[in-house]
Amino acid sequence: ARTLAVMTSGGDSPGMNTALRALVRVAAVRGVRVLGVEFGYEGLMEGRFRELTRPDGEGGPLVPEPELDASGQLGGTILGSARSQRFMTPEGRADAARRLEDLSGLVVIGGNGSLTGAHLLARECKTPIVGIPASIDNDIGCSASAIGVDTALNTIVEACDRISDTARAHRRAFIVEVMGRHCGYLAMAAAVSAGADAVLFREQGRGEADILQALEDLVRRNLAEGRTKRRVLVLKAEGVELPTPLLVSRLQERLKDLKGVEARGMVLGHLVRGGSPTHHDRMIAGRLAFAAVEAALEGATDLMVGWQSTVPGGQTTPDPYVKRYPLEQVLAETAALLDGSSPVTQRRV
Numbered sequence: 001a002r003t004l005a006v007m008t009s010g011g012d013s014p015g016m017n018t019a020l021r022a023l024v025r026v027a028a029v030r031g032v033r034v035l036g037v038e039f040g041y042e043g044l045m046e047g048r049f050r051e052l053t054r055p056d057g058e059g060g061p062l063v064p065e066p067e068l069d070a071s072g073q074l075g076g077t078i079l080g081s082a083r084s085q086r087f088m089t090p091e092g093r094a095d096a097a098r099r100l101e102d103l104s105g106l107v108v109i110g111g112n113g114s115l116t117g118a119h120l121l122a123r124e125c126k127t128p129i130v131g132i133p134a135s136i137d138n139d140i141g142c143s144a145s146a147i148g149v150d151t152a153l154n155t156i157v158e159a160c161d162r163i164s165d166t167a168r169a170h171r172r173a174f175i176v177e178v179m180g181r182h183c184g185y186l187a188m189a190a191a192v193s194a195g196a197d198a199v200l201f202r203e204q205g206r207g208e209a210d211i212l213q214a215l216e217d218l219v220r221r222n223l224a225e226g227r228t229k230r231r232v233l234v235l236k237a238e239g240v241e242l243p244t245p246l247l248v249s250r251l252q253e254r255l256k257d258l259k260g261v262e263a264r265g266m267v268l269g270h271l272v273r274g275g276s277p278t279h280h281d282r283m284i285a286g287r288l289a290f291a292a293v294e295a296a297l298e299g300a301t302d303l304m305v306g307w308q309s310t311v312p313g314g315q316t317t318p319d320p321y322v323k324r325y326p327l328e329q330v331l332a333e334t335a336a337l338l339d340g341s342s343p344v345t346q347r348r349v
């Protein structure tokens with residue numbers, strides 16, 4: 001029987017388990033055995049494989065393990081994840097390639113670092129390697145959304161709603177920092193749906209003085225005596241170099257004369273990376289996993305299956321929202337997305 005390996009790699013994101021469950025089910029229907037690789041590329045180099053399917057009677061179909069079945073609704077990843085330095089060396093990748101020699105393919109579920117690793121490995125081994133975009137940051141080229149983004153956004157919006165309750169009770173300005181590494185997408189998108197008054201992200205290229213002046217003006221405009229508005233909410237992406245506690249204390253200092261008005265800060269951090277995946281994340285996880293299995297079993301390699309939120313023109317695949325992209329193109333688009341030179345950035349903003 002053919003055997004596929006699958007791993008989750010880099011920062012986990014809600015929906016990774018849903019992708020695993022879907023992948024095993026799709027493979028099972030095709031009589032393909034699935035081995036889960038524990039702890040990403042680290043586990044691959046060490047040969048830490050774990051059977052994700054078991055034979056259901058002699059020669060019968062393979063069925064998912066109950067644990068895998070139930071995990072589709074859980075955040076995190078049942079396989080464990082890791083960021084590996086050693087895999088980035090040729091020696092590390094040679095170890096990984098040896099572990100894959102007898103397999104029909106490897107599916108890598110992860111973000112930019114993981115997909116960069118997948119691209120390097122695909123060029124150095126014969127086994128088909130297929131990537132699935134999963135990261136809360138939404139900083140991956142050739143995919144309108146990645147697995148985990150929608151759940152993270154819902155968590156951020158809920159947190160902002162709660163913070164707004166208490167902010168309004170005290171006439172406060174709140175700066176809420178969210179993850180995203182170098183990408184401001186989570187801050188931008190959440191700012192729209194949480195009804196924020198301003199958003200700060202690295203790509204704006206603003207200096208400290210400019211930011212502070214703008215925030216001071218914003219608070220004075222909205223919370224000064226005689227104004228009816230009672231909360232100011234600012235979404236800040238982690239890519240902005242100025243640390244949130246420092247920004248808050250400098251802003252507070254500038255607002256000293258404004259009686260009864262205070263600034264507060266909150267870094268949501270890893271809170272936003274956990275939790276049960278939303279319908280949207282489960283739905284794209286299932287469809288991307290399906291497409292990844294098909295691609296790997298066809299022997300296609302060095303590619304990622306990407307999610308398209310709109311379909312320009314005619315239908316080209318069984319699922320018009322899922323397309324295959326060479327990893328080289330994905331990584332080039334990712335770089336352009338982050339340095340602002342790509343029109344893709346405009347599409348996202």
Ligand code: F6P
Nearest residue numbers: 011111135136137179180181273
């Ligand atoms: O890439 C996902 C992410 O959560 C980023 O938003 C963040 O910058 C980074 O991972 C945090 O990494 P770690 O979990 O290793 O602290």
